[in-house]
Amino acid sequence: MWLGEPTREVVEHYDPAGTLTGRSVITRPSPWTDEDRAWLLAHLVEQREACPGCGLPLDECRDPKSAGSWTPLVDTCQACVVAQAEMDNQTEGPRRRGVYVGVRRI
Numbered sequence: 001m002w003l004g005e006p007t008r009e010v011v012e013h014y015d016p017a018g019t020l021t022g023r024s025v026i027t028r029p030s031p032w033t034d035e036d037r038a039w040l041l042a043h044l045v046e047q048r049e050a051c052p053g054c055g056l057p058l059d060e061c062r063d064p065k066s067a068g069s070w071t072p073l074v075d076t077c078q079a080c081v082v083a084q085a086e087m088d089n090q091t092e093g094p095r096r097r098g099v100y101v102g103v104r105r106i
C-alpha cells in the first residue's frame with residue numbers, strides 16, 4: 001500500500017440531545033499523483049543500485065574497466081569532527097549503550 005492513498009473518514013452526526021442521527025463518509029483524494037509515485041520508485045531503484053561505500057551507481061564503480069580512473073576526494077565536515085570527537089569521549093571507559101551523538105549549530 002502506498003502512503004498517500006485516498007483517505008476515507010466516517011463522520012458521525014448527533015442532535016443536541018446527543019443522539020446519533022447519521023453518518024457521512026468523506027473521501028479525500030490522494031495528494032500523490034502517478035508522477036509522484038513514479039519519481040519515488042525511480043529514487044528507490046537508484047538507491048538500491050548505489051554502492052553503500054561511495055554512493056555511485058554499482059555498474060559504474062564496480063566496473064573493472066574503470067580501474068585507475070578514480071581519485072580520492074578529501075573534505076572535512078566540521079560538524080562530523082565534533083560528533084566523532086564526542087563519540088571518542090563517550091566510548092572511553094565503560095561501554096555505554098544507546099548513546100546517540102548528534103550536532104547542532106550554536
Ligand SMILES: [Zn+2]
Pocket residue numbers: 051052053054055056061062
Ligand atoms: Zn563504490
